[in-house]
Amino acid sequence: xxxxxxxxxxxxxxxxxxxxxxxxxxxxxxxxxxxxxxxxxxxxxxxxxxxxxxxxxxxxxxxxxxxxxxxxxxxxxxxxxxxxxxxxxxxxxxxxxxxxxxxxxxxxxxxxxxxxxxxxxxxxxxxxxxxxxxxxxxxxxxxxxxxxxxxxxxxxxxxxxxxxxx
Numbered sequence: 037x038x039x040x041x042x043x044x045x046x047x048x049x050x051x052x053x054x055x056x057x058x059x060x061x062x063x064x065x066x067x068x069x070x071x072x073x074x075x076x077x078x079x080x081x082x083x084x085x086x087x088x089x090x091x092x093x094x095x096x097x098x099x100x101x102x103x104x105x106x107x108x109x110x111x112x113x114x115x116x117x118x119x120x121x122x123x124x125x126x127x128x129x130x131x132x133x134x135x136x137x138x139x140x141x142x143x144x145x146x147x148x149x150x151x152x153x154x155x156x157x158x159x160x161x162x163x164x165x166x167x168x169x170x171x172x173x174x175x176x177x178x179x180x181x182x183x184x185x186x187x188x189x190x191x192x193x194x195x196x197x198x199x200x201x202x
Contacts, residue, residue, distance in 0.1 A: 043145075044097030052091040056109060059084060063117050074128075081129050082136035085110060089140025099145040106137030 072080065085106060092102035110133030118125035 045094050048091050048095035052088070052095050055084075055088050055091055059088065059109075059113060060116070063113050063123070064120060066120065066122060078128065078132040081132040082139075085133040085136035086140035086143075087136075089137030089142075090144040091140075092137075093141035093144025097145055099141040102141035102145060103134075103138050106141060107134055110134065110137065 088109070089102055089106045092105055093099050096102050096105075110130050113133075114125040114127075114130050117123040
């Protein structure tokens, strides 16, 4: 299991679900509480999805997962709005959902994930896993003919000739 998924904070699922429910409820109404022209509407989309991305990032502990979930929810919400008269679905609204949710999820979980990443892959670790990429002992030793971690085998050479079409 990915270590970054274990760092999520389960209590953040409650505000995440409440916020998603509020977004869905407002999308189900025929009009928004405050009608707004497009630049303000796009800022509203980005702001609401920033909050959703942030809460998803805190809940899951993985900013990429949070961004994907928020992106799918935003796309589903836009399709949902297409069936609510007189609302309409818009790809530009979804782009601002993506921007907001990406920033929010990165803000919530991205910093923690980036700080933990170097510790997970420490090549100078003196544990039983070996002392480095050239260590010949331990569980990371490759069998003959197999690549070692981080090493690639050369491409096999084939003798291929093509007959010219007549």
